[in-house]
Amino acid sequence: MGSIRFENAGKIYGSGPGAFQALQNVTLDVREKEFVAIVGPSGCGKTTCLRMVAGFEPVTSGRVMVNGQDVTAPGPDRAVVFQQFALFPWKTVAENIEFGLRNKGLPKGERQSLVEGALQLMGLESHASAYPHQLSGGMQQRVAIARAYVLDPAVLLMDEPFGALDAQTRVVMQEELVRLARVQPRTVLFITHGVEEAVYLADRVAIMTKRPGRIKEVVDVRAIREAEKWDSLERIEDVMDTESFIHLRTHIWKSLREEKGASK
Known part of the structure; x- marks a missing residue:
């Protein structure tokens, strides 16, 4: 719901x-x-x-x-994606996506499975070991969206x-969000x-x-x-x-x- x-x-x-x-x-x-x-x-x-x-x-x-x-307070049923990507620069793409799952206390095997699914969903499989500074703005925002989606929020x-x-990347991301x-x-x-x-x-x-x-x-x-x-x-x-x-x-x-x- x-x-x-x-x-x-x-x-x-x-x-x-x-x-x-x-x-x-x-x-x-x-x-x-x-x-x-x-x-x-x-x-x-x-x-x-x-x-x-x-x-x-x-x-x-x-x-x-x-x-x-x-x-009355933030909750796990809601995830937020900001304009600024808010990724941890010292963590890899996969680790950034996994961060919220760790906070939820999920076991390692389940976390890995969910992260793999999120990477595939956002077309990030080949960038799993990259760090944010190695990615374009559009790719960084893909990571931020994947980090939100992997938590399976209701909202x-x-x-x-x-x-x-930039304008061209924004169009690509709009089409991606529709997908x-x-x-x-x-x-x-x-x-x-x-x-x-x-x-x-x-x-x-x-x-x-x-x-x-x-x-x-x-x-x-x-x-x-x-x-x-x-x-x-x-x-x-x-x-x-x-x-x-x-x-x-x-x-x-x-x-x-x-x-x-x-x-x-």
């Missing part, structure tokens, strides 16, 4: 005259094995939403729940995971500044208002993807050339532009 629910969730930082409200009355449901991307103006609280689900930030008001239980939280990559979503679907909450990235990857796109952030609109992408048979197209650029993709992208951009204008 891997559902997420924001129920009138709010977040205030600080106290007294210096306090500011980052989020206000955020309400959003992410269903089991659904991929939801959140987009919004800079500073609207996208990452704060993810951090509250992860258990890194407490809510000030309302509730944030995973599988119907209030989130995968991704905070602009491809933001530090993973088909092979091993997870409940995913994905934070991004990229409208095209959100439309290409997500089942639904949640648009946030300017600060204090609220959910302005949720756009259903999956229904259009299935109706237009995007999955039959081989390359990301083929999907982005379809009229339906262009329409969704334009709609979301207009909604975000309204928020930018409202903040002046």
